[in-house]
Amino acid sequence: MANKLLYPRFSPTRRIINMDGMWKFSFDYDDKGDTENWKDGLKDYCLIPVPASFNDFFTDKDSREYIGNVWYENEVFVPKELSGTDLDIRFGSATHDAIVYVNGVEITSHKGGFLPFNAHINDVVRYDSFNKVVVKINNELSLESLPCGQIISLSNGKKMAKPYFDFFNYAGIHRSVNLVSTPKESIVDFTVNHILNGNDATVEYIVETTGENEVYITVYDEDGHAVARSQGKKSAIVIKGAKLWNVLDAYLYKFIIQIKDKDLLIDEYQEEIGIRTVEVKGTRLYINNKPVYLKGYGKHEDSEVLGRGFNPAMMKRDFELMKWSGANSFRTSHYPYVEEVYQMADREGFVVIDETPAVGMWISTQNFLSASKGVKEKYFDNPIAHEKTKPYHMQVIRDYINRDKNHACVCIWSLFNEPDTTTESAVSYFEDIFELAHELDIQKRPRTFANVMVARAGVCTCSHLCDIISLNRYFGWYVNGGYELVDAKKGFMEEMADWSKMNKPVIMTEYGADTYAGEHKLPSVMWSEDYQIEYLNIQHEVFDSYDCVIGEQIWNFADFQTTEGIMRVNGNKKGVFTRNRQPKAAAYLLKERWESLPLDYKS
Ligand code: CKU
Numbered sequence: 001m002a003n004k005l006l007y008p009r010f011s012p013t014r015r016i017i018n019m020d021g022m023w024k025f026s027f028d029y030d031d032k033g034d035t036e037n038w039k040d041g042l043k044d045y046c047l048i049p050v051p052a053s054f055n056d057f058f059t060d061k062d063s064r065e066y067i068g069n070v071w072y073e074n075e076v077f078v079p080k081e082l083s084g085t086d087l088d089i090r091f092g093s094a095t096h097d098a099i100v101y102v103n104g105v106e107i108t109s110h111k112g113g114f115l116p117f118n119a120h121i122n123d124v125v126r127y128d129s130f131n132k133v134v135v136k137i138n139n140e141l142s143l144e145s146l147p148c149g150q151i152i153s154l155s156n157g158k159k160m161a162k163p164y165f166d167f168f169n170y171a172g173i174h175r176s177v178n179l180v181s182t183p184k185e186s187i188v189d190f191t192v193n194h195i196l197n198g199n200d201a202t203v204e205y206i207v208e209t210t211g212e213n214e215v216y217i218t219v220y221d222e223d224g225h226a227v228a229r230s231q232g233k234k235s236a237i238v239i240k241g242a243k244l245w246n247v248l249d250a251y252l253y254k255f256i257i258q259i260k261d262k263d264l265l266i267d268e269y270q271e272e273i274g275i276r277t278v279e280v281k282g283t284r285l286y287i288n289n290k291p292v293y294l295k296g297y298g299k300h301e302d303s304e305v306l307g308r309g310f311n312p313a314m315m316k317r318d319f320e321l322m323k324w325s326g327a328n329s330f331r332t333s334h335y336p337y338v339e340e341v342y343q344m345a346d347r348e349g350f351v352v353i354d355e356t357p358a359v360g361m362w363i364s365t366q367n368f369l370s371a372s373k374g375v376k377e378k379y380f381d382n383p384i385a386h387e388k389t390k391p392y393h394m395q396v397i398r399d400y401i402n403r404d405k406n407h408a409c410v411c412i413w414s415l416f417n418e419p420d421t422t423t424e425s426a427v428s429y430f431e432d433i434f435e436l437a438h439e440l441d442i443q444k445r446p447r448t449f450a451n452v453m454v455a456r457a458g459v460c461t462c463s464h465l466c467d468i469i470s471l472n473r474y475f476g477w478y479v480n481g482g483y484e485l486v487d488a489k490k491g492f493m494e495e496m497a498d499w500s501k502m503n504k505p506v507i508m509t510e511y512g513a514d515t516y517a518g519e520h521k522l523p524s525v526m527w528s529e530d531y532q533i534e535y536l537n538i539q540h541e542v543f544d545s546y547d548c549v550i551g552e553q554i555w556n557f558a559d560f561q562t563t564e565g566i567m568r569v570n571g572n573k574k575g576v577f578t579r580n581r582q583p584k585a586a587a588y589l590l591k592e593r594w595e596s597l598p599l600d601y602k603s
Contacts, residue, residue, distance in 0.1 A: 053307025092175025164360030245274025274408025294551030326594030
């Protein structure tokens with residue numbers, strides 16, 4: 001059975017053995033891991049925590065910047081009671097590419113660093129004893145990796161990453177590793193769609209199992225009362241007087257799904273489900289048939305020491321700060337985030353624009369900045385994009401929609417970030433990706449991609465495919481910065497006039513100014529906290545002038561790590577909060593604005 005991406009949960013019929021903790025770890029500088037059979041056990045190693053990026057633990061640059069294969073190893077005891085069940089090993093993610101060995105046998109390989117994968121290990125596991133798990137991970141970038149980039153060689157023989165994107169190429173085992181034991185006949189997938197009729201809601205559902213026994217669903221409200229029941233693998237449940245999932249006012253029902261043979265329970269899985277609809281009409285985004293205005297952030301999974309590793313404490317702090325600032329939404333720029341983030345967004349009522357890792361679709365030997373300016377070769381003119389990247393991108397779309405489809409928080413799919421849409425050669429690629437997302441999503445949620453500044457209205461060859469136009473614009477930063485700020489508004493207004501003619505909703509998915517926390521200057525200069533505020537005031541005037549703008553998500557929630565260079569001061573400093581999650585002055589400006597803008601602003 002191919003797909004067991006369901007989030008790993010304990011139940012009366014399911015067992016989870018969590019493998020997080022200290023793992024053996026080794027860099028493979030000379031590429032000898034394969035010939036020396038490290039799959040059977042690492043020779044020289046240190047211990048390293050999982051989940052985490054490996055990059056920021058060590059005190060030398062070679063470790064931080066390391067490109068190539070790294071190896072991880074751990075042991076797991078598998079009790080006898082699990083024999084007779086289906087046993088899988090499941091990685092929340094491994095960045096970017098991974099090969100997994102159990103007891104020396106290769107059991108799976110996976111391409112891509114931001115989605116879960118699993119493999120069946122029944123045939124190789126030893127019950128009632130310890131089992132060796134070895135993972136070989138590669139963090140190289142190419143034109144056909146997502147995100148895109150390239151690797152160069154230095155004169156000392158070391159490799160170096162040249163990302164075509166503006167975040168550090170963190171790597172390692174970033175999310176939890178679990179052994180998942182399920183019954184031989186089990187629930188493997190579950191999909192819901194919501195229809196509202198008056199005070200009632202109908203939840204259409206499809207349950208996929210590995211057997212023929214009957215499926216039963218019981219729906220519990222938040223007080224633990226059973227409010228509806230259904231039977232069958234494909235049916236609909238009517239919830240009378242349904243309490244809907246609303247923005248910042250979430251309500252989650254618990255769906256308990258069972259496979260039963262008469263009274264015998266065969267498998268059980270539960271999921272919290274928010275009931276809501278999402279729709280675009282004209283220039284508005286409707287949730288539960290009510291127009292909404294989005295306020296919030298483009299984010300990153302990024303923190304000190306851990307890099308891109310999942311940290312529940314950091315996640316909690318981020319949600320508290322977002323709520324404090326009056327935000328109601330964020331974008332998972334520039335890749336699908338850890339599953340716990342969507343669970344929390346469901347619980348808190350945040351609207352999520354869920355993004356794929358399709359970022360850096362520009363060709364450049366420099367970095368993301370030169371990539372998005374004056375490139376000679378256009379990304380989608382290259383056959384590699386169509387022959388190699390697109391099929392892989394389509395697989396990513398399948399996996400991420402499958403993983404995230406049931407989350408109430410996921411209201412918009414962002415299928416690319418800032419691709420080169422200045423050429424006709426992008427169109428067929430985009431058509432196929434947009435079509436696939438539509439076909440796969442039973443809820444038919446709106447699709448978008450974050451449009452780059454050089455692909456203006458009239459130039460962008462792919463914006464007609466979007467249900468919502470998402471714009472990343474830096475008037476007052478990359479153009480017309482500093483004393484020229486007066487001209488920024490004019491240019492921005494003119495461009496928005498063109499976009500508004502498309503009669504589609506527009507979300508500003510990026511705008512921002514690098515700001516060095518603590519830097520103050522009167523009158524302001526670029527990089528000061530004072531300038532970030534002036535810059536934002538201009539942006540807000542533009543957003544308020546155009547009826548079609550139905551959302552604003554500032555770049556970025558917090559300062560984050562990037563590749564070093566003349567454009568970045570130990571990272572991107574466009575954060576409203578510092579990397580340690582403390583406010584810059586602009587946070588108070590946003591809080592005042594966002595707390596005063598009603599959810600139905602512009603309706
Ligand atoms: C952000 C050229 C614009 C790139 N865009 C994408 C995002 O990943 C960057 O961090 C803008 C920036 O701060 O430049």
